[in-house]
Amino acid sequence: MDVRKLLAVMAVVLLGLAVFFFVEGNVALGAAMIAIAMSQIASFAALTANARKTDAAAGERAE
Numbered sequence: 001m002d003v004r005k006l007l008a009v010m011a012v013v014l015l016g017l018a019v020f021f022f023v024e025g026n027v028a029l030g031a032a033m034i035a036i037a038m039s040q041i042a043s044f045a046a047l048t049a050n051a052r053k054t055d056a057a058a059g060e061r062a063e
Contacts, residue, residue, distance in 0.1 A: 004047050011040040 018033035 004044055004051075007040050007044040007047070011037045011044065014040065 014033045014037035018030045018037065021027075021030035021033060
């Protein structure tokens, strides 16, 4: 499985856990889950941008 897909799935799971912990009243743990999920999303965005740049460079070399 692609790393980017795993990061997206983990971010969704962590956001779900954050909602659960906020509902349960554990604000600190919910905030920590949101912070980790945002980190996962940032990593996903960076990997996606790098993949697009690599694909564009490979396309230019092929021409």
